[in-house]
Amino acid sequence: MNTPKHPPIERADTITDVRGIQVGQHTDPRRPTGCSVVLAQGPDGGGAVAGVDVRGAAPGTRETDLLAPTNLVERVQAVLLSGGSAWGLDAASGVMRWLEEHGLGLPVGTAPGQLVPIVPAAVLFDLHVGDARIRPGADAGHAACQAASRAPPAQGNVGAGAGAVVGKLFGMASAMKGGIGSASVRVGEVTVGALIAVNALGDVVDPDTGAPIAGARTPDGQALRHSVRALLAGEAPQAILAGSNTTIGVVATDAPLIKARAQRLAGAGHDGLARAIRPVHTMSDGDTLFALSTGHAPAIDFNLLCAMASEAVARACVHAVRAARGLQADGLWLPSAIDLEASRA
Amino acid sequence: MNTPKHPPIERADTITDVRGIQVGQHTDPRRPTGCSVVLAQGPDGGGAVAGVDVRGAAPGTRETDLLAPTNLVERVQAVLLSGGSAWGLDAASGVMRWLEEHGLGLPVGTAPGQLVPIVPAAVLFDLHVGDARIRPGADAGHAACQAASRAPPAQGNVGAGAGAVVGKLFGMASAMKGGIGSASVRVGEVTVGALIAVNALGDVVDPDTGAPIAGARTPDGQALRHSVRALLAGEAPQAILAGSNTTIGVVATDAPLIKARAQRLAGAGHDGLARAIRPVHTMSDGDTLFALSTGHAPAIDFNLLCAMASEAVARACVHAVRAARGLQADGLWLPSAIDLEASRA
Numbered sequence: 001m002n003t004p005k006h007p008p009i010e011r012a013d014t015i016t017d018v019r020g021i022q023v024g025q026h027t028d029p030r031r032p033t034g035c036s037v038v039l040a041q042g043p044d045g046g047g048a049v050a051g052v053d054v055r056g057a058a059p060g061t062r063e064t065d066l067l068a069p070t071n072l073v074e075r076v077q078a079v080l081l082s083g084g085s086a087w088g089l090d091a092a093s094g095v096m097r098w099l100e101e102h103g104l105g106l107p108v109g110t111a112p113g114q115l116v117p118i119v120p121a122a123v124l125f126d127l128h129v130g131d132a133r134i135r136p137g138a139d140a141g142h143a144a145c146q147a148a149s150r151a152p153p154a155q156g157n158v159g160a161g162a163g164a165v166v167g168k169l170f171g172m173a174s175a176m177k178g179g180i181g182s183a184s185v186r187v188g189e190v191t192v193g194a195l196i197a198v199n200a201l202g203d204v205v206d207p208d209t210g211a212p213i214a215g216a217r218t219p220d221g222q223a224l225r226h227s228v229r230a231l232l233a234g235e236a237p238q239a240i241l242a243g244s245n246t247t248i249g250v251v252a253t254d255a256p257l258i259k260a261r262a263q264r265l266a267g268a269g270h271d272g273l274a275r276a277i278r279p280v281h282t283m284s285d286g287d288t289l290f291a292l293s294t295g296h297a298p299a300i301d302f303n304l305l306c307a308m309a310s311e312a313v314a315r316a317c318v319h320a321v322r323a324a325r326g327l328q329a330d331g332l333w334l335p336s337a338i339d340l341e342a343s344r345a
Numbered sequence: 346m347n348t349p350k351h352p353p354i355e356r357a358d359t360i361t362d363v364r365g366i367q368v369g370q371h372t373d374p375r376r377p378t379g380c381s382v383v384l385a386q387g388p389d390g391g392g393a394v395a396g397v398d399v400r401g402a403a404p405g406t407r408e409t410d411l412l413a414p415t416n417l418v419e420r421v422q423a424v425l426l427s428g429g430s431a432w433g434l435d436a437a438s439g440v441m442r443w444l445e446e447h448g449l450g451l452p453v454g455t456a457p458g459q460l461v462p463i464v465p466a467a468v469l470f471d472l473h474v475g476d477a478r479i480r481p482g483a484d485a486g487h488a489a490c491q492a493a494s495r496a497p498p499a500q501g502n503v504g505a506g507a508g509a510v511v512g513k514l515f516g517m518a519s520a521m522k523g524g525i526g527s528a529s530v531r532v533g534e535v536t537v538g539a540l541i542a543v544n545a546l547g548d549v550v551d552p553d554t555g556a557p558i559a560g561a562r563t564p565d566g567q568a569l570r571h572s573v574r575a576l577l578a579g580e581a582p583q584a585i586l587a588g589s590n591t592t593i594g595v596v597a598t599d600a601p602l603i604k605a606r607a608q609r610l611a612g613a614g615h616d617g618l619a620r621a622i623r624p625v626h627t628m629s630d631g632d633t634l635f636a637l638s639t640g641h642a643p644a645i646d647f648n649l650l651c652a653m654a655s656e657a658v659a660r661a662c663v664h665a666v667r668a669a670r671g672l673q674a675d676g677l678w679l680p681s682a683i684d685l686e687a688s689r690a
Contacts, residue, residue: 057609208555210552210554231649232530234532264402275620278652279613279616280616282648283651304577304582307624
């Protein structure tokens with residue numbers, strides 16, 4: 001392995017603590033939607049070994065099949081997370097264009113331009129927040145790449161989290177603002193980071209205590225309802241638009257991994273979702289996590305790495321809703337966790 | 346649908362609260378190992394619609410491929426959970442024999458005896474507890490079926506949980522006794538129950554508070570260590586025999602489901618494992634959950650059913666270690682949760 005281009009840095013508790021990872025985001029100025037891109041480079045300038053685990057029943061994805069461990073491509077240059085439901089998949093085109101402009105991609109020949117950037121992508125549904133005709137396209141994806149850096153990414157109502165909403169089990173009127181969040185865990189020289197856009201049907205809860213932080217509210221709007229408890233007590237969930245929820249994200253590490261292990265790391269991330277979101281992985285969620293291994297750090301016990309991934313994902317979900325800000329959309333007030341805390345103080 | 350043969354019953358908080366479900370267990374008298382069988386019948390006397398979700402990296406299974414929603418067979422007559430590692434898969438033969446004796450199986454012709462009982466199975470590793478040459482075989486599987494009834498199943502050091510151990514991340518010397526546990530959740534006329542044999546690498550924690558109940562102990566043996574916290578603080582896990590851990594179980598409901606949904610219900614069960622076991626789904630665990638739908642009850646919102654499954658599985662894990670009793674094996678003292686509580690009292 002070459003000398004790492006990125007020496008260890010002070011931990012900012014975000015995914016860009018992972019060496020070889022940059023994040024860029026574009027937030028639409030017209031209505032709450034946008035996209036977030038994770039750029040990945042290994043020590044040799046190539047991409048990161050990648051995997052994916054789709055656990056929700058209503059996913060919207062692109063370039064996930066090539067990530068099966070039995071398939072050819074080992075490394076990807078970027079992962080895109082986008083709002084805009086299936087329309088948002090177009091933003092990946094802009095990411096590909098930006099990568100081509102920078103000479104990054106899977107080599108498919110020796111002549112100039114003979115490379116194909118590999119950009120797996122997942123989207124979330126945010127079309128009920130403002131004008132549904134506005135959604136991230138290729139230019140949004142390109143702009144996100146232009147903005148990419150190793151700086152800690154902005155969190156909350158930003159990029160893919162701009163229009164994210166949580167706690168929709170009893171309808172949009174009692175829901176709260178979701179968002180995008182990030183966190184990292186470091187053990188020795190190895191870092192695992194997560195960037196998660198939380199648009200869940202369920203509530204976001206403190207993974208250590210189970211206490212709801214943002215989710216479905218009581219009829220007076222002032223308190224959290226604890227969706228699963230209400231469900232199990234026999235309250236009927238509100239019929240919600242199919243596929244109008246989803247938590248999508250990236251788990252990245254600088255430890256080296258083979259492709260099959262990258263898929264397992266994404267799976268470990270889902271255990272973090274199970275701890276931080278309730279209910280999660282429902283028929284109405286398209287919960288999808290990607291994993292990236294840049295290989296800038298030494299290898300580490302894989303069970304430890306998975307525990308780090310679960311922890312980073314769970315904490316990123318909490319950061320997403322803690323960084324979110326309340327939103328007025330189409331006559332609907334979607335308060336954030338801090339709004340609710342302020343109103344109770 | 347015919348009139349249910351099994352009218353609703355008082356809830357005993359075990360899997361046999363689910364109409365159409367019986368449980369039988371055989372515990373080896375020679376050393377702590379055994380097997381547990383779940384027998385399932387629909388209102389028409391046929392089996393239950395079934396699914397499976399294998400989420401651990403070191404599974405030992407039989408008849409799981411046919412459960413893929415794209416494959417032919419829709420219903421199974423029984424699911425076997427067994428100790429004895431891969432040897433324990435033989436116990437399924439005895440279950441098949443018992444089912445044949447009772448005329449139960451997939452019809453493959455009209456002549457007498459022309460049926461094939463379908464018995465998916467998963468095993469856990471308990472060969473380090475006593476004489477490894479003793480393991481459940483066909484007779485054990487047959488005996489478990491003979492013992493089957495609608496009575497609440499015994500929990501703790503019984504059947505597939507007889508030799509189960511938890512909290513092995515820092516070695517067997519600091520581990521504790523695992524076991525088999527059951528729980529049920531009822532909403533309206535629908536019940537979801539779980540039967541889970543917990544032999545996890547990780548700790549069993551209270552799913553509501555995250556507090557460890559049984560797992561790796563401190564060097565003095567008197568307190569719980571909180572494995573994930575220790576891992577993330579940099580403590581090196583002990584190299585453990587590959588595949589020497591696993592949590593296996595069955596989630597059953599009397600609500601009707603199509604086969605593809607049964608697989609999703611098993612997946613929802615894994616979210617319960619993620620809440621009750623940390624770490625879970627590791628490279629050294631073969632975590633496998635089956636789902637059964639007997640169809641004796643009316644249909645219910647599927648997201649609610651999944652929330653019930655997560656809850657039942659999480660609580661069954663807690664019941665498993667709370668019902669367990671300490672075990673002396675090969676000079677190793679494996680205390681149970683109640684032993685640890687007693688020593689601290």
